[in-house]
Structures are given as C-alpha cells and as structure tokens.
Amino acid sequence: MAxxxxxxxxxxxxxxxxIPTPNMDRLAMEGIRCTxxxxxxxxxxxxxxxxxxxxxxxxxxxxxxxxxxxEPPLIEPGRMTLASLLKGKGYRTAISGKWHLGxxxxxxxxxxxxxxxxxxxxxxxxxxxxxxxxxxxxxPVFGGPEELGFDATFYTAGCSTxxxxxxxxxxxxxxxxxxxSYRNPEGSWRSGxxxxxxxxxxxxxxxxxxxxxxxxxxxxxxxxxPFFLYLPLSSPHSPHVVADxxxxxxxxxxxxxxxxxxxxxxxxxxxxxxxxxLSDNTLLVVTSDNGPLPGSLEPGAREGTAKMTNGHxxxxxxxxxxxxxxxxxxxxxxxxxxxxxxxxxEVSHQVFCFTDMLATFAALxxxxxxxxxxxxxFNQLPGLLGKAMQPRPAMVHHSSSAFALRHGKWKxxxxxxxxxxxxxxxxxYLFDLEAxxxxxxxxxxxxxxxxxxxxxxxxxxxxxRRNR
Numbered sequence: 001m002a003x004x005x006x007x008x009x010x011x012x013x014x015x016x017x018x019i020p021t022p023n024m025d026r027l028a029m030e031g032i033r034c035t036x037x038x039x040x041x042x043x044x045x046x047x048x049x050x051x052x053x054x055x056x057x058x059x060x061x062x063x064x065x066x067x068x069x070x071e072p073p074l075i076e077p078g079r080m081t082l083a084s085l086l087k088g089k090g091y092r093t094a095i096s097g098k099w100h101l102g103x104x105x106x107x108x109x110x111x112x113x114x115x116x117x118x119x120x121x122x123x124x125x126x127x128x129x130x131x132x133x134x135x136x137x138x139x140p141v142f143g144g145p146e147e148l149g150f151d152a153t154f155y156t157a158g159c160s161t162x163x164x165x166x167x168x169x170x171x172x173x174x175x176x177x178x179x180x181s182y183r184n185p186e187g188s189w190r191s192g193x194x195x196x197x198x199x200x201x202x203x204x205x206x207x208x209x210x211x212x213x214x215x216x217x218x219x220x221x222x223x224x225x226p227f228f229l230y231l232p233l234s235s236p237h238s239p240h241v242v243a244d245x246x247x248x249x250x251x252x253x254x255x256x257x258x259x260x261x262x263x264x265x266x267x268x269x270x271x272x273x274x275x276x277x278l279s280d281n282t283l284l285v286v287t288s289d290n291g292p293l294p295g296s297l298e299p300g301a302r303e304g305t306a307k308m309t310n311g312h313x314x315x316x317x318x319x320x321x322x323x324x325x326x327x328x329x330x331x332x333x334x335x336x337x338x339x340x341x342x343x344x345x346e347v348s349h350q351v352f353c354f355t356d357m358l359a360t361f362a363a364l365x366x367x368x369x370x371x372x373x374x375x376x377x378f379n380q381l382p383g384l385l386g387k388a389m390q391p392r393p394a395m396v397h398h399s400s401s402a403f404a405l406r407h408g409k410w411k412x413x414x415x416x417x418x419x420x421x422x423x424x425x426x427x428x429y430l431f432d433l434e435a436x437x438x439x440x441x442x443x444x445x446x447x448x449x450x451x452x453x454x455x456x457x458x459x460x461x462x463x464x465r466r467n468r
Contacts, residue, residue, distance in 0.1 A: 033346075
C-alpha cells in the first residue's frame with residue numbers, strides 16, 4: 001500500500017502519466033484492475049483503520065484528522081483485524097512500513113506525559129520538545145500491531161518521514177534510539193526525537209528489504225505455512241525526498257520519482273515470489289491509502305503549497321486531491337493478482353471500499369465474522385475473482401468533518417464548501433457518477449426527492465451503528 005499515490009499516477013490508470021510504473025502495469029495485465037475502488041477516508045490514519053478493522057474510523061473517538069506523535073492506540077484490544085483474522089486461520093503475519101494508528105508509550109522516570117490529552121503540538125507545526133524528550137525509548141511500545149495479530153513487525157509509529165519518533169520499531173522495540181537526539185531530519189518540516197542513523201530518503205528501501213527477508217525466512221522455515229504481509233510504504237507522502245537510485249526516474253519531479261520507488265518495491269516483491277516459486281499461490285494486492293497531492297513540494301514546505309509538477313495529473317481527471325471528499329481524494333488504484341483464480345487482464349467497475357477487505361478475506365479463508373464485528377465491511381470476493389455479484393450497499397466517504405454518500409451511480413456531498421462540510425443541513429451537491437465521473441454537473445436542486453432519500457440513508461448508517 002502506497003501513501004498518497006493517486007488514481008492518475010499509475011500508467012495502467014492514466015496513459016498520460018509521466019511516471020514509469022512497469023511493475024504495477026504488469027500486475028494489472030496478469031490480474032484485475034479496479035476502476036471504482038475507494039480508500040476508507042481521504043487521509044492516512046482513518047483510512048488505515050478502515051482497512052484493518054472493516055469499520056469507518058469516524059465511529060471511533062477520532063472523528064476527524066489524523067494521529068500525530070504520541071497518541072494512544074486507536075484500535076482497542078480484542079478488536080478483530082485483518083492480521084488477527086488470518087493468524088487465527090494459521091497464517092504467519094507481518095507488517096513492514098508505516099503504522100500510524102497510535103501506540104502505547106512510556107514516560108521516563110520522574111517525567112509526566114498525559115498521553116490521553118490533546119498534545120501541545122496539535123496547534124502548531126512542531127512537536128513540544130519537553131514531551132518529546134520525556135519518552136522512554138528503552139521500554140517497548142504496547143497496544144500496537146504486536147497485540148493486534150501481527151507476529152513479526154518492523155514499522156514507524158506515524159508518518160515515517162514527517163512525524164516523530166524518527167526510527168523503526170521492530171517487534172515492539174525501538175531501534176537505535178539509545179542515542180536519539182531532538183533534530184530536524186533533512187526534508188521534514190517537523191522536528192522530533194530521531195535515531196542517529198535515520199535518513200528519510202531510504203525508509204521505503206529498508207521496509208521493502210525487511211519484507212523480502214520475511215517472505216524468504218517464512219517460506220524456508222515452514223514452506224507449507226501461509227503468510228500475510230502488510231507493506232504500507234511511506235512514498236509518495238511528503239516530504240518529497242527519495243533514494244539516490246530513484247532520482248530522475250520520472251518526468252513528474254521528486255514526488256513522481258517516489259511513485260517510481262513504489263513501483264520498484266512492487267517489482268521486488270514480485271521477483272521474490274517468483275524466485276521462491278510462490279507467485280501462482282499468492283494473492284498480491286497493490287493500492288494506496290488515499291488520494292494524492294497535486295505535485296512535488298520544495299524541501300521543508302507544507303502540503304498545502306503543493307502544485308502540479310510538469311503537467312502530471314496525479315489524480316487523473318478526477319476532481320479533488322488528498323484530504324477532500326471529492327473522488328480524487330479517495331478513489332485509488334487497486335490491482336490484484338492471483339494466478340488461476342483471478343482472470344488475467346480483468347477490469348472491474350464494481351464499487352469497492354477498503355473496509356470491505358476484512359469481510360472479503362474472511363470469505364476467502366472460510367471464516368464467518370462474529371455479529372457486530374466490522375459492520376462496514378461487505379464481502380467482495382466474487383468481484384475480486386472476476387465474477388458477477390450484487391452491487392455494494394451504500395458507502396460513506398469522509399474527510400475531516402466532510403461526509404458524502406455513494407449509492408450505485410449516485411454520490412451526495414453534504415453541506416457547503418469544498419474544504420469542509422459541517423452538517424447534512426443546507427446546500428450540498430448531488431452527482432450522477434455514471435454520466436459525470438468528474439463531478440461537474442450538480443443535480444442537488446434538480447432531484448430534491450433523491451437528495452432527501454440519500455440524506456436519510458446516510459443518517460441511518462451514521463446513527464444506528466455507532467461505537468460498537
């Protein structure tokens with residue numbers, strides 16, 4: 001899973017893309033390419049929550065925005081995740097990359113940190129240094145992936161290259177943080193506690209290399225044991241810095257080079273599966289956690305200043321980008337390959353949401369989900385295998401305080417303004433995505449009866465399944 005890779009970044013989705021993506025393009029030729037797949041939110045944390053739990057994140061205490069640095073775990077103990085589901089069916093499970101769902105940290109002796117309170121840096125661009133230097137990195141984290149079904153772990157706590165602590169956490173323990181210092185890693189516009197060997201440019205290289213070792217070691221140790229690997233990369237999330245070997249590989253600036261690096265990682269995983277004879281019996285999925293920034297950022301610049309780079313359309317012709325409730329904020333590339341199970345060269349126009357992964361994987365391994373678990377997840381296994389199936393029920397899109405509802409070809413956006421929607425009262429937008437995929441022709445005043453029906457449908461979904 002890439003971070004902020006858009007619908008228009010990948011060649012098989014956008015023939016005018018200025019970024020070479022031969023491995024993802026090959027994967028699409030050998031499997032299925034979904035044209036109407038959606039992340040569970042248009043920003044990082046809530047999208048990852050929806051992917052792993054099968055629930056919309058706005059049902060949790062995090063009703064808008066993302067987690068930052070030392071907030072507690074968002075996924076509560078005992079909640080089923082993709083990893084715990086598959087671990088229960090005999091899979092060896094692993095994560096390598098960006099977590100960004102909160103962790104349990106410990107303060108140093110004599111220091112006090114209120115981890116449950118809103119932290120000081122939320123009102124400004126930099127973390128509070130007193131809090132940062134009060135964390136005891138000699139004590140393992142708790143409440144993270146190790147307790148949510150992952151057997152082997154190698155990850156960063158938040159946004160890998162722009163949120164502290166700047167280090168890898170392996171199997172719950174901080175790596176190389178005994179001599180950590182408070183500094184500003186090159187490219188980041190946030191400072192924080194960082195390992196002495198931390199380099200932003202090589203984060204995804206290390207994550208990919210760890211993932212390759214996990215695949216090889218798992219297969220050699222137990223050739224018949226299935227495995228589940230979750231590889232959430234940092235690229236092409238800002239800051240836009242990239243490993244030397246990826247520089248200049250695209251015609252879309254450094255951000256484009258980072259998308260190329262995602263494709264490189266996909267190619268490395270594909271090659272490893274080929275080398276071990278595992279490709280035919282492995283379901284490989286490539287996607288992105290939400291929509292893109294429009295283009296590359298200058299070093300140290302904030303995301304709001306991003307502009308299109310060299311004519312490359314990161315979201316294709318879709319309206320909106322990362323952080324917006326328009327299609328460009330959450331319609332993402334979604335490619336899956338599973339030889340002998342998924343027809344090659346298949347294209348699916350079925351509506352799909354990240355929350356559907358849990359129910360789909362449960363069906364794949366023959367597991368019935370308990371009542372009240374993953375209430376926003378819908379089994380999409382037939383569609384993933386290229387078979388006919390019933391249309392997906394209504395799906396909710398979210399971005400900060402903005403909401404939209406998708407039902408069939410209809411999409412309703414609630415409230416006034418493009419940045420935020422405060423309520424479902426007042427002027428909104430209604431689009432027929434079948435006739436108007438770029439959300440240009442607003443039908444709100446033309447179809448008042450449909451506005452009323454879809455609004456009531458949204459309220460029913462939002463109010464009847466809360467905080468389970």
